[in-house]
Amino acid sequence: MIVSKNLRWKYIFFYAWKSMLYFLCLSIAVYFLHHKFSFIDKLSVPFEAVATLSTALAIFLAFNNNSAYDRWWEARKIWGKLVNYSRAWGREVLTLSMDQEGRPNEELASWQRAMIYRHMAFVHGLRVFLRQRHPYNGIEQELMEAPNDYQQIKGFLPPEEFDEVMSKRNPPNYLLMLQGRDLQHAYDRGWISDYRLVRLDETLIEFNNHQGMCERIKNTPFPRPYSYFGRMFVFIHGTLVPFAFVEELGVWNIPLSLAINFVFLSLEQIGARTEDPFENRPGDTPLSAISLTIEENLKEMLGDTNLPTKLAPVGGVVL
Amino acid sequence: MIVSKNLRWKYIFFYAWKSMLYFLCLSIAVYFLHHKFSFIDKLSVPFEAVATLSTALAIFLAFNNNSAYDRWWEARKIWGKLVNYSRAWGREVLTLSMDQEGRPNEELASWQRAMIYRHMAFVHGLRVFLRQRHPYNGIEQELMEAPNDYQQIKGFLPPEEFDEVMSKRNPPNYLLMLQGRDLQHAYDRGWISDYRLVRLDETLIEFNNHQGMCERIKNTPFPRPYSYFGRMFVFIHGTLVPFAFVEELGVWNIPLSLAINFVFLSLEQIGARTEDPFENRPGDTPLSAISLTIEENLKEMLGDTNLPTKLAPVGGVVL
Amino acid sequence: MIVSKNLRWKYIFFYAWKSMLYFLCLSIAVYFLHHKFSFIDKLSVPFEAVATLSTALAIFLAFNNNSAYDRWWEARKIWGKLVNYSRAWGREVLTLSMDQEGRPNEELASWQRAMIYRHMAFVHGLRVFLRQRHPYNGIEQELMEAPNDYQQIKGFLPPEEFDEVMSKRNPPNYLLMLQGRDLQHAYDRGWISDYRLVRLDETLIEFNNHQGMCERIKNTPFPRPYSYFGRMFVFIHGTLVPFAFVEELGVWNIPLSLAINFVFLSLEQIGARTEDPFENRPGDTPLSAISLTIEENLKEMLGDTNLPTKLAPVGGVVL
Amino acid sequence: MIVSKNLRWKYIFFYAWKSMLYFLCLSIAVYFLHHKFSFIDKLSVPFEAVATLSTALAIFLAFNNNSAYDRWWEARKIWGKLVNYSRAWGREVLTLSMDQEGRPNEELASWQRAMIYRHMAFVHGLRVFLRQRHPYNGIEQELMEAPNDYQQIKGFLPPEEFDEVMSKRNPPNYLLMLQGRDLQHAYDRGWISDYRLVRLDETLIEFNNHQGMCERIKNTPFPRPYSYFGRMFVFIHGTLVPFAFVEELGVWNIPLSLAINFVFLSLEQIGARTEDPFENRPGDTPLSAISLTIEENLKEMLGDTNLPTKLAPVGGVVL
Amino acid sequence: MIVSKNLRWKYIFFYAWKSMLYFLCLSIAVYFLHHKFSFIDKLSVPFEAVATLSTALAIFLAFNNNSAYDRWWEARKIWGKLVNYSRAWGREVLTLSMDQEGRPNEELASWQRAMIYRHMAFVHGLRVFLRQRHPYNGIEQELMEAPNDYQQIKGFLPPEEFDEVMSKRNPPNYLLMLQGRDLQHAYDRGWISDYRLVRLDETLIEFNNHQGMCERIKNTPFPRPYSYFGRMFVFIHGTLVPFAFVEELGVWNIPLSLAINFVFLSLEQIGARTEDPFENRPGDTPLSAISLTIEENLKEMLGDTNLPTKLAPVGGVVL
Incomplete structure (x- = not known):
């Protein structure tokens, strides 16, 4: 951006x-x-002939720009929702799960921490996943790029889980699957009721939606005939x-x-x-910056003090 | 695509x-x-007369293109949602149903597998259903087509169920009906509570919506007067x-x-x-590719290893 | 259509x-x-003066067409949703209501059948209700019309109920009211739990919305100044x-x-x-065809064999 | 209208x-x-200079008209939703509240009636509230106006409640507050379960939304620079x-x-x-007519016979 | 505004x-x-060359204006929703929490008051948070500004809580977190059931969404290339x-x-x-006025009499 x-x-x-x-x-x-x-x-061509084409071209380019902007803005909206529901997820994990007798419960606390850190892994992992380039887009060298590597999510997960996740074709989706498994575990332990289990599952569905919507934009280029003829x-x-x-x-x-x-x-x-907002280029949706915002918010809610350093704009660009 | x-x-x-x-x-x-x-x-016609028509025509074609693109993009959005809720369905079937005593339960496991495989049949079946051509669209020969046959869903269903489904006018809708029946069965067995039954039913409603939205686009051509006069x-x-x-x-x-x-x-x-995204033509929404993505994701969540091979673009086209 | x-x-x-x-x-x-x-x-008028008006007129007509198309497409979307939720209603009535002891229950089965047939009456009744013409639209004679009479819903309701419904100013809304009454009855009989009662009520709210949205389009003409000045x-x-x-x-x-x-x-x-999609004219939303699709789908789910015959296009038109 | x-x-x-x-x-x-x-x-000005402005002006006015129409249509949509949820409210009050033993219960019946009549007061009150004019809109004399006075809601409320409501700065919002209080009362009496209480509260949230959306359009004029420069x-x-x-x-x-x-x-x-649909002018959203429709539908559901007389168009206008 | x-x-x-x-x-x-x-x-340039650019420019500026207006109007819509859900929050806190035995309960009453006042702090705090200017927007001196300082929320919170909130990087988000904590407390005391707890949590998710949507608009300028080239x-x-x-x-x-x-x-x-609606400038979304409306509505629902004084327009501007 x-x-x-x-x-x-x-x-x-x-x-x-x-x-x-x-x-x-x-x-x-x-x-x-x-x-x-x-x-x-x-x-020498009569000017009116050119003018005819100019008008048609201006209208057509306006349509192309409009659609390109819609794609870009939708991408930003999805990541905005991811911010909102990540905060909601943090609050829900911390306040909807509880010890049945109301005692301090260390096992519960570490479960809460794991759920929230795994969510940070999901967010950073989704960013990495989305920024992998399709060969057919033919992007070679850019003026500026953000680092993009799954190693960046290693710190948020237990080592064996990290390896398991990495072995999958779609790591972010598998992380949501693991969240579901751990919700079942919390239900078995009596920390969340039937009803709150479903409420938390519905928040996970939101993340399914956010991921899938991003993949849709990523994997479906703006119809090539429009850009080619433009x-x-x-x-x-x-x-x-x-x-x-x-x-x-x-x-x-x-x-x-x-x-x-x-x-x-x-x-x-x-x-x-x-038109392509997830290619790790200067004009893209700033996935790195948003991921760090989510990480910061969640850590602040947990009371952690190792808040990440936010990226300052470099050359007028936030990535 | x-x-x-x-x-x-x-x-x-x-x-x-x-x-x-x-x-x-x-x-x-x-x-x-x-x-x-x-x-x-x-x-010889005065050029200004032509220019008047040029402007009006450019504006009118922009409107037509805009609407055509909206139809195409909505079709893609619907299939995007189908991806998201399919993943959610996989997660919910696996994590919201449980043995009441928490024991390993083979019957439950095979029920889960059946529910998820029947969903794959729904997805592939919907693709086949949508790509059947209306005679009034008059499409004859295309440069490229994907195979489109209900036989492709045979492997996902028990044989007698496949025959039952095939005997219906609207097979995908009947598959959802069967999913509902099996949810009732799981409720009777105590694997899902009243509340989780309704949550799973709501996910099925999503699939009702996805199917119906696709049928709407398929069965309602862009108003013929607009394209005819264009x-x-x-x-x-x-x-x-x-x-x-x-x-x-x-x-x-x-x-x-x-x-x-x-x-x-x-x-x-x-x-x-x-404007017609479900006709099995090169510019269409890539239903085959998306169906395979869903199949792959669900099998990955089940831990199955017979992942399908994704289609590589042929001639710059994904179908 | x-x-x-x-x-x-x-x-x-x-x-x-x-x-x-x-x-x-x-x-x-x-x-x-x-x-x-x-x-x-x-x-003789200088051509430039006409050209000025041409451009303004082309832009204004594009706006009018755009809005007219939006109304038409929204009407189609609403009836698409009605299809989706009708199928969901069928599935929910059949799979969310159950005998408490799990026995075959004839009373329950006939209640399910009544609920689903009353819904068909709602759909056909809404079609008839919407196609009644406002005198201020001044439509006289069309090239083609579909039959439109409340007698067509007689077969879906018990006779005394049909008379009661016909005595109301808004018959479709009263049918939804009766559905609510019968849900309460099923709750009293223990066929549906508190929670599933509310889930079914929420599906009824969808139908309230579909009806109301259609009435909005029907009763609110595209602002007359726009079409008049056009x-x-x-x-x-x-x-x-x-x-x-x-x-x-x-x-x-x-x-x-x-x-x-x-x-x-x-x-x-x-x-x-x-711009007016519910006037029983050739270009309208094909309410008759959609109503029959719903009837067909619901009967197929019930296992009935008296499926209605779908309308073939007559003169390139589906009504 | x-x-x-x-x-x-x-x-x-x-x-x-x-x-x-x-x-x-x-x-x-x-x-x-x-x-x-x-x-x-x-x-004498060269015509091309005027033509340049004409095109720019036509495009700008199209944008203004488009936005104005969006505001008007959104206003109509909101009141359409109010119709839908009012009917749903009527049905829910009548069918989701019940005597725990299933006996005829006069107290319950009069509570139901009060809830539904207070809702009619809300609808008519919202109409009056919205049509009060802001001095900054500078509207003086119109060709035609509908009567607009809180006295019109007096008949729907007990006298002391009417006075209490009238003493508030935002009477419609206070009416919703009272509905919430009476729901709590019904819960205390055992007429509605915990779950149905929340379902009815969610319908009230819809009314909060409808009111607030109308206030947004009412209190936020289309950005003055756009209309001023137009x-x-x-x-x-x-x-x-x-x-x-x-x-x-x-x-x-x-x-x-x-x-x-x-x-x-x-x-x-x-x-x-x-652009301003709530100013009690001929082209406005017909709040009076819609309020009467809601009143009629609700009374019909209650079985009351004092149905209001619907307004016939006067001079081609419905207010 | x-x-x-x-x-x-x-x-x-x-x-x-x-x-x-x-x-x-x-x-x-x-x-x-x-x-x-x-x-x-x-x-001297031929006029037709300028006219070509004029048309293209007019179309491009229309696109820019359209997008700018969409941002502005979306900002207003979000704050409109904040109004609606704030009123719903007030009603829900007052009517969904109750003493289990139905006795007057002072502790409960003071909890309700605290929840509602903390919400006012959230609203005013969000306004202050959003109006802090980004250095890259380069806004220096405006004709008119509203006071914007976190001190304005001091009166709505207990002193130690105010300090805690102020120590966070994202104070409004932390306030929502505290609301979640207090809901858990009310659940522990038996004032709200499991089900109503989740209903109130869902209202908090709405506020998460409102805040995040505002931050999205605030932190994502309209793509600079569009405004720069314009x-x-x-x-x-x-x-x-x-x-x-x-x-x-x-x-x-x-x-x-x-x-x-x-x-x-x-x-x-x-x-x-x-295009930037949260910069504390004359044309902005009137955050101060809307915050005061919320404060007024909530106090009116609590029966408080210290209603705030609404801002009269100054120089034709409401801030």
């Missing part, structure tokens, strides 16, 4: 320079062919633009074409950079 | 070539009639386009008209290819 | 012919007054269109004006035909 | 005549200054319009400018008249 | 004057360079505008360019001022 109000130019050019270079060369070529060699005299139309339109004014404008045609193409290209690029 | 970032040209032309051919012939005819025979001299307007507009520039542009009119028509035609086609 | 991909021309002209006739006469008149009598020489603007704009090209185009002005007006008029008409 | 399909001209002119008068005078003045005195020869842009744009065609058109400029301005002004006015 | 229908010019100019000054200087410079020195004769495009477009008409219009070019730029700049500014 980018928090600084002004974008750095390096972010903008990192993604746009190849296309801008193409448009620059094109308008220079058009200028020379037309004014120096009078080669493409007949080819990209293609920007190039068709952008290629026609320098022909439209070449006659009237002369050399000023070059910066003007570039300005127009820059606007449309940016509109396309913003959407393309926003 | 198409996952590769670049569409293959064969996909694009598979659906668009007939219309593009019409537009090509039309612009060639207009060119010859005008420049060679001066036949349609008076007919198609018709693209042709009215596209037919006027070559007349608009024929005078100014000469032979260059042909590629320019084609480019403009290609953009509007593509906008219309993308929507038309997206 | 129209299911055939191609609209029949009679549907299109049934609603549009009056307006198209006006536009035809107008453009012919403008042509003659201008070219034959040079009467309105000074009056209609009016189409006429203001359409009246200006023939003046805009009359000079340049001569007699070709007539078909071109008609084409433009046809597009805008259609956009307006589609919305106007979609 | 306006139900007649054709708006009366007096509604349209009641709100628009001042602005239309301004635009009329302006175009007449521009005409005379230009054609008679050649005063503003140089000032109004201002219509005037900036409208003031430029007559200058754009004055040269080409002569005296016909006057009706054409008026027509264009009428369209944009109407678009702005419809939104402004729709 | 601004409630007065007319904005004061000082609000408008407070945010826009720097940009307007730039546009003013630019158009004056263009005028002089062109008409006096004939310096930029060749540079701003940038307004300047690119605005810089081209004076060049487009300079030739035709002469000195009138200056006011016309300013008018066009004012419209686009305002569209951009309204969005930018709306």
Whole structure:
């Protein structure tokens, strides 16, 4: 997530320079062919033809951006819910389970601690799980990345449990399964009643939902035809633009074409950079920061003092 | 679902070539009639008239695309929820049912296994049920299809139950009915309390909802007037386009008209290819892949090792 | 609901012919007054003025269509939920009520059957209730209508109950009230526990919601100012269109004006035909078909064999 | 709520005549200054400058209308839910409370009646509460108003309770509080179990939500900057319009400018008249009619015969 | 929240004057360079090029405004829900907890009072928590601010509890934790049953959700690329505008360019001022007013007479 109000130019050019270079060369070529060699005299395109495409393109890119933003914002909403229900989980584990005689009960206390720490493992594990990249997205090198490794959840689990979880194809889901098992155990011990058992199970269902919703966004790219044609139309339109004014404008045609193409290209690029929020890139949903918030809140509720250090923005970016 | 970032040209032309051919012939005819025979001299259409239609058409196609995408995305959301509640169902069956005395109970274990395998049958059966084609959609031959046959659920059910289910008009709904019957049985045996019985019933209601929501999308086409007029307007507009520039542009009119028509035609086609997500076509919601994910997750929770092999993308497509 | 991909021309002209006739006469008149009598020489409107209105009109009609579609789709969603919860109701009545000693219990079985048949009466009754027309909508004669009469629910209820229900102003709501009474009776007999009583009541609340949501759409027309001004603007704009090209185009002005007006008029008409989904018209939500689906599913769950015959599309329409 | 399909001209002119008068005078003045005195020869504005603003304005007004309609429709949805849950409340009060021994119980019956009549008081009271006008909305005189007075709820409550409720700043909320008190009383008498007590409390929470959602819409005007700038842009744009065609058109400029301005002004006015749905004006959500529907349904469920008379539309309007 | 229908010019100019000054200087410079020195004769930009950008810009700003408004309205909805559930909380605490023998119970009464007052502390505390500014938003001096200090919640809590809460990084979350602890205490005393304990816990989960949803909006700025490019495009477009008409219009070019730029700049500014609703600025969600409403409602339910004084609008603004 980018928090600084002004974008750095390096972010903008990192993604746009190849296309801008193409448009620059094109308008220079058009200028020379037309004014120096009078080669493409007949080819100057009537501006109205370009304008027709401009309007259609602007509307189409607005739709793409809208959908990309919806995906990004939904991702953020899911992690927001994960924050809320994690806090609720902490409170419920601590206040809905109780010793039947009301005595201090060390076994119960360590069970509560284990349930809450395993939940931290779930949260951090889900983050790692989601940020693994699909080969088909073709992301290579980014300006900035957060560390992303299951080793980071080792401290929240007993060692043998960590190994068991790691052996599964879907570790976060298996962690929820273990939470269910331990609820049954607490029920057997009489710490939670039938009714509170179900209440806690319903909170686990929420986590099932949060995980599954994230996987949905992660595994279902914004329909490729929309983004592919968006990209293609920007190039068709952008290629026609320098022909439209070449006659009237002369050399000023070059910066003007570039300005127009820059606007449309940016509109396309913003959407393309926003539509996948779990790729460990600067504009993504800040999973690391949110995971640490949850860890901090839960530890604070347990009374622990080893609170994690929150990440300060680096280069205007929180990851 | 198409996952590769670049569409293959064969996909694009598979659906668009007939219309593009019409537009090509039309612009060639207009060119010859005008420049060679001066036949349609008076007919050149003022460009502003076309531009009016272009704007209206772009807005209308944006609305169509928006609605088509909403249908597609809702279909994906429903199957996402089916993933989430399937996992929850697995966890609940395994952790909310228990032997009253806390002993290992083989009968209970085999009941749990049956409940979870019948759920896999429900998921695969729903996929098959949804992908049966309505004759009125007129889909004939696709570039790619997934196998779709109720035989694929045979292994998840006892033979006589499979036959019973197959004799019903709505097999997935009947499977949920059987789940309800077996919950009652578990209640009679004392494995689940009154309260947990209702909790499990509520999870079944979720599946009722998922199935019904899919049927709604499947059985209710996007209102035909919208898609019909979208198609018709693209042709009215596209037919006027070559007349608009024929005078100014000469032979260059042909590629320019084609480019403009290609953009509007593509906008219309993308929507038309997206609005029905359950037709077993390349751009559809990937029901086969999601069903296998659910099967894998549930087997992993049961500790089974016969995990299914996930489908790798073929030609950039996951079905 | 129209299911055939191609609209029949009679549907299109049934609603549009009056307006198209006006536009035809107008453009012919403008042509003659201008070219034959040079009467309105000074009056030719600058095309840009029309274009301004065109854009505003296209955007406004897109908003109207969007809202009309939302109403239509919401109506379909509500009836989709009614399908889902009807199935859940069937399952719950059959599996959550039980003889306390686990014996076969004929009284219970006939109570279950009565509860499920009364629900079918509710569904069919709601359909009839919703399709009664408000005089202020001014609908007279349609191309096609489904039979709509409370007599159709007579077979699902005991005779005296049918009469009692018919004496009420809101029969479907009273049927839900009776369901509540019979739940209390089952509770008194010990067939359902306190907890399951409430679970079944919550399913009834769903039906309260479905009914009320349909009544909301039925009784609250899309705000009249929006549709009224939409209609009016189409006429203001359409009246200006023939003046805009009359000079340049001569007699070709007539078909071109008609084409433009046809597009805008259609956009307006589609919305106007979609916004009221419960009027028993060809484009409506197919209440009859959905009611029969529910009846079929419930009878299948009861094991009854008198399944209703589903309606085949007539003239590409399902009602 | 306006139900007649054709708006009366007096509604349209009641709100628009001042602005239309301004635009009329302006175009007449521009005409005379230009054609008679050649005063503003140089000032004629290029039409493209106006067209730029027209497009931006049309898009902005579409956004405003969209948001206004959302507020209006949400208001209607909330009152729709109030209908649904009121019916559910009636059914629940009548069927979830019972004499423990199953005897006819007059005390219980009168408690049920009191609970249901107090709910009618809540509904009518909420209507009165919501329709009180904020001074900052500056509404003075309307064409039509419904009577709005707390005296209308007097008949539904015991006299001393009516006085107590009236002494509170938020009477509807206090009525819900009293409902909660009486539920506790029924629990003490053994008419409702612990579990059903909570179920009824949850229905009360729904009413808390409905009331609060209405208050939110009532007390939070659509952000003033949006409506203020919408109004201002219509005037900036409208003031430029007559200058754009004055040269080409002569005296016909006057009706054409008026027509264009009428369209944009109407678009702005419809939104402004729709955004506040609780002001007791003709276009509002019909609170009086809905309150009477609820009263009728509840009395019908109680078997009472003093059903209220429903309001017929007056002048095409239901209040 | 601004409630007065007319904005004061000082609000408008407070945010826009720097940009307007730039546009003013630019158009004056263009005028002089062109008409006096004939310096930029060749540079006059064809208007169609500007129009292309205008349309794209208008659509993009509409998207930005739409999203900004959604954030603002969601913030208001969350606080609306907080109102609703606060009232429900008051009612539930007062009517769902009871002395087991039905005697007047002073200890219970003081527990109820403490629970409700701690909730007021939660509400006011959440307001203070949310209004703390992030340094990266760079807000310096506003025209108007509400006092925002945790000292304002001191009166609602016992002193030692206040200190404990203040020592936490997330005080509102810790207050909910304490509410959970006290519910357990009430359960131990027998004032609430197992079932009602869970019902009250579910109301606490609502508050978890409200807090977390607000934090989500607070901590996740509207994606910076969208607002950054919106701003940038307004300047690119605005810089081209004076060049487009300079030739035709002469000195009138200056006011016309300013008018066009004012419209686009305002569209951009309204969005930018709306997208962050918790910054203690005039256009924000009125947290102070809503907190006082909750306090008032809860005290009224307790029968307390020290009702807070509601804030009257100051300068047309409620904070």
